[in-house]
Amino acid sequence: MPVLDKPMDTKVSAARRVEQALVDAISAGELEPGTRMDEVGLAEQYGVSRTPVREALNRLAAQGILVSGEKRGLFVAEYSKEELAQIFEAMHEIEIACARIASQRLNLFARSEIESAQTACVEAAEAGDRVAYLRANEAFHQAIYKATGNPYMASLASEFRRRTGPFRAKRFSNGDDLIASAKNHESLIEDIFSENSATATTGMRNHMAESFLQVLKVS
Amino acid sequence: MPVLDKPMDTKVSAARRVEQALVDAISAGELEPGTRMDEVGLAEQYGVSRTPVREALNRLAAQGILVSGEKRGLFVAEYSKEELAQIFEAMHEIEIACARIASQRLNLFARSEIESAQTACVEAAEAGDRVAYLRANEAFHQAIYKATGNPYMASLASEFRRRTGPFRAKRFSNGDDLIASAKNHESLIEDIFSENSATATTGMRNHMAESFLQVLKVS
DNA sequence: TCCTGTTTTATTGCATACAATTCTTGCCCA
DNA sequence: TGGGCAAGAATTGTATGCAATAAAACAGGA
Numbered sequence: 014m015p016v017l018d019k020p021m022d023t024k025v026s027a028a029r030r031v032e033q034a035l036v037d038a039i040s041a042g043e044l045e046p047g048t049r050m051d052e053v054g055l056a057e058q059y060g061v062s063r064t065p066v067r068e069a070l071n072r073l074a075a076q077g078i079l080v081s082g083e084k085r086g087l088f089v090a091e092y093s094k095e096e097l098a099q100i101f102e103a104m105h106e107i108e109i110a111c112a113r114i115a116s117q118r119l120n121l122f123a124r125s126e127i128e129s130a131q132t133a134c135v136e137a138a139e140a141g142d143r144v145a146y147l148r149a150n151e152a153f154h155q156a157i158y159k160a161t162g163n164p165y166m167a168s169l170a171s172e173f174r175r176r177t178g179p180f181r182a183k184r185f186s187n188g189d190d191l192i193a194s195a196k197n198h199e200s201l202i203e204d205i206f207s208e209n210s211a212t213a214t215t216g217m218r219n220h221m222a223e224s225f226l227q228v229l230k231v232s
Numbered sequence: 233m234p235v236l237d238k239p240m241d242t243k244v245s246a247a248r249r250v251e252q253a254l255v256d257a258i259s260a261g262e263l264e265p266g267t268r269m270d271e272v273g274l275a276e277q278y279g280v281s282r283t284p285v286r287e288a289l290n291r292l293a294a295q296g297i298l299v300s301g302e303k304r305g306l307f308v309a310e311y312s313k314e315e316l317a318q319i320f321e322a323m324h325e326i327e328i329a330c331a332r333i334a335s336q337r338l339n340l341f342a343r344s345e346i347e348s349a350q351t352a353c354v355e356a357a358e359a360g361d362r363v364a365y366l367r368a369n370e371a372f373h374q375a376i377y378k379a380t381g382n383p384y385m386a387s388l389a390s391e392f393r394r395r396t397g398p399f400r401a402k403r404f405s406n407g408d409d410l411i412a413s414a415k416n417h418e419s420l421i422e423d424i425f426s427e428n429s430a431t432a433t434t435g436m437r438n439h440m441a442e443s444f445l446q447v448l449k450v451s
Numbered sequence: 452t453c454c455t456g457t458t459t460t461a462t463t464g465c466a467t468a469c470a471a472t473t474c475t476t477g478c479c480c481a
Numbered sequence: 482t483g484g485g486c487a488a489g490a491a492t493t494g495t496a497t498g499c500a501a502t503a504a505a506a507c508a509g510g511a
Contacts, residue, residue, distance in 0.1 A: 027495075028494080051462090052462075052463075053462080061496090062496045062497070063463095063495095063496085063497085064495055064496065065494080065495065065496095067287070067464090068287075068494090071287055071290050071291055071294075072293075075290070075294035075295055076294055084503090084504080085462065085502090085503055086462075096384075099383065099385075100384050102382055102384075102385070103382060103384040103385045103388060106326070106329035107329075110325035110326075110328075114325075163318045163321055163322060164318065165319050166321070166325065169322060245463095245464065246464080247464080247465090270492090271492075271493075280465075280466085281465060281466045281467070282493095283465055283466065283467090284466095286494090287464090303473095304473060304491095305492075305493080
């Protein structure tokens with residue numbers, strides 16, 4: 014019975030710990046899309062009562078990470094290809110908006126953050142380290158979100174990345190994919206740094222379209 | 233003690249009814265930003281126990297409609313002018329994306345829905361009926377969201393409208409404001425119907441900028 | 452064998468009780 | 482008079498029990 018990792022985290026409520034644990038499990042793919050969330054099972058698994066579990070499930074449901082199917086209960090959201098395309102389209106639009114805003118507001122600090130994230134991406138890609146690349150890629154995109162200077166845009170974009178995480182993760186099957194993705198970043202960076210918002214828009218559009226096509230292949 | 237409107241709605245859980253009631257109250261401005269949500273108070277107000285109230289509050293908090301301040305408890309979100317500007321910027325971007333996508337995919341049915349919503353807006357504006365206008369305006373924007381054919385974009389945009397509802401509602405102080413807003417819609421519609429996505433983008437950009445400037449005036 | 456109606460079981464939703472935490476009030480002392 | 486401290490009150494977080502309901506299992510007839 015894997016009790017929660019940090020039982021000493023007395024500051025955080027049990028409900029939040031369960032929520033975080035579930036998000037992690039879903040993002041990591043341990044809980045596959047379509048899996049049913051059993052209140053009593055999770056409760057005893059995490060050593061708490063049903064109440065905080067219900068609270069966590071509710072919050073996840075409100076975020077769209079869990080959905081209620083035709084059967085009773087909540088399930089890890091699973092999407093058809095069409096739904097996936099729609100979600101990616103939405104994410105796509107938000108990323109484009111972020112890139113455009115970032116290109117208009119770019120300051121030196123944000124710029125250096127993006128660049129160093131990209132450096133980490135390239136290193137991980139060349140080393141063929143898939144896990145490191147995923148993390149670096151995440152930091153890269155987060156840096157762009159942050160560069161918008163708009164935390165609401167940033168959290169919106171982050172939320173979509175969380176939701177699509179399980180589907181995007183699959184696509185890096187070999188080292189070439191990593192390197193291709195990193196190369197892709199380079200041109201996107203150039204476009205953003207050009208401080209021409211139209212160029213940045215186009216750049217992100219290409220990047221995201223590319224990215225989505227690969228997801229569809231493996232889903 | 234205003235008991236819930238539809239006590240017979242046995243199909244819907246108490247938690248959902250409370251949630252909906254709270255959303256309505258907040259959107260309508262009955263619960264002003266900064267108001268503290270009292271679990272026990274709401275519980276007896278709606279004639280249920282704390283459990284479903286807590287569930288509703290949690291869901292609202294997950295949507296960002298409620299936030300936890302420095303004091304204990306949850307509060308109706310209130311924003312500084314800068315935060316408001318950022319939220320509107322984000323909403324702005326999403327609306328623009330919706331308008332662009334809608335203009336690319338517009339079919340006759342969606343088109344007629346947008347047009348009839350606009351007709352209702354004009355009628356309400358000319359009658360000087362503020363409440364009717366708010367509802368019609370809402371339907372107008374929802375019709376555009378729906379016209380994207382992408383439910384995720386639509387729900388995203390809807391969520392932002394819910395969040396900004398209390399702030400937008402204030403801005404229609406007199407009849408001229410209504411008429412101005414309705415006129416504003418006309419040009420936006422033309423832009424969307426032009427099926428030129430660049431034009432639709434520009435149109436929505438103007439509409440939203442106009443809208444936001446008025447919000448800032450009264451906030 | 453398959454459909455349909457019924458009983459059984461499992462699970463959710465709600466209420467309530469209790470524990471733990473934080474806010475507040477009032478008191479004492481400087 | 483003001484600041485700190487302590488006791489009390491209020492409020493949140495969690496556990497548990499019960500009732501309602503949906504799913505499943507089962508039986509009986511066509």
